[in-house]
Amino acid sequence: MRIVVIGGSGHIGTFLVPRLVRAGHEVITISRGTRGPYVSSPEWESVRLVTADRERDSTFDDRVVGLAPDVVVDLVCFTLASASALVERLRGEVGHLVHCGSIWRYGVSHRIPITEETGTPPFGEYGIEKDRIARMLKEETASGGLVTTSLHPGHIVGPGWVPINPLGNLDLSVWRTLAAGEPLRIPGLGAEMMHHVHADDVAQAFEVAVSHRSEAAGEDFNAVAPSAITVRGYAEAAAAWFGKRAVLESVSWAEFEETTPKEHAETSWEHLVRSQCASIEKARTRLGYAPRYEPMEAVEESVRWLILHGELTL
Incomplete structure (x- = not known):
């Protein structure tokens, strides 16, 4: 498949892009072009790099569609408005959108481990927006629109x-x-x-979400260490x-x-x-997620x- 990764040179993309290349996909990354990946890898030699600034380019979503992707992986979306605009543009054009959320979509812990259904309401702008995005994506797919998946990492390290x-x-x-x-x-x-998680394990979660489209469609998954x-x-x-x-x-x-x-x-x-402390049981059983770290x-x-x-x- 042709996969466009938005924010491909960041923490997750550093490990995800080489994984996708090794799996045989054609990969295009979109970033502001201010830095390269954190860890070098020969797989990057076959990756097409596109420079664009999401915040300043009013045609950003059109440019994503213009790349004719089968899958879009969005690693750097932080507001409901931005996520909704991308969904509107991708609907009917792209087969699958995989979004990066955060376990901060949950608030303080009442029951642990936190599953995708048992988290308390979020607080703070970042967590609230990530939760709103995840709910919007789930509703989008449930209503017959764009096929979406949201993954929610813990504190990413690497x-x-x-x-x-x-x-x-x-x-x-x-x-x-x-x-x-x-x-x-x-x-x-x-x-x-x-609840920390290695960036390569988060990348693995995105890779298996892409390869298990039917199981991931319309779902959200925690992506943390064991x-x-x-x-x-x-x-x-x-x-x-x-x-x-x-x-x-x-x-x-x-x-x-x-x-x-x-x-x-x-x-x-x-x-x-x-x-x-978040549960990975849903990602483990439905997608085969198996963090190494x-x-x-x-x-x-x-x-x-x-x-x-x-x-x-x-």
Whole structure:
């Protein structure tokens, strides 16, 4: 098939595009052209690269249709308006649209693991929009329109970018603290959960959604690692990479905010207040999704890459 991947040089596309090429598909990627994939691969030599800016190009959706794809994979859509416009243009022109959502389409955890049917209502603009998009896509297919599928990754990690750390933020000093065996202040008891997933496992989920069109049609699927991790378990495992024992100091949220830069404190709250653990049973049974990485394996690969490339000094 001819597959157009919107946002093909990002976290997921870095691994998805080579997978699609190896599976025998003709692949065209659309991106702003500001960077290449995070990991090089010989398969990219056979990929057609199209430069376009979705936010600034009023003819973007027409350009997608003009590429005559059988399947469109949309990895960088964040608003209902943008998703709806693309659906309207693809209807009757394309066989399958596969959209990238987020487990933040769910709110705080009440029952775990969270299935595609048991999540609480989302909060925050990002999560609300991702949930609205997923519901719109499901309704579109149910009404006899465009065949769609939405996949909902957890916290994506992999070589080339900074992973969400044990405090639920992107502060690199957290890794240095754990590597040195120094005390790390954690808000609460450290029982909150995060659900990471390696970018290649997310790519696998998209690949099997494309190859199992009839099973994926009109459905939404969580795409995460086989297990989630708690703040405390995450910190202890990370410290052990460096031959140290995690020294964790439980503090209140107010105390945590006093000693944490505002940006990092807000990011920690966004991740930890949700305390999410999502089920992959639906994707496993219907699509054959079989992630290779447990969360700590995926994060360790990412952290080692940062150290090797001088982006994290210990």
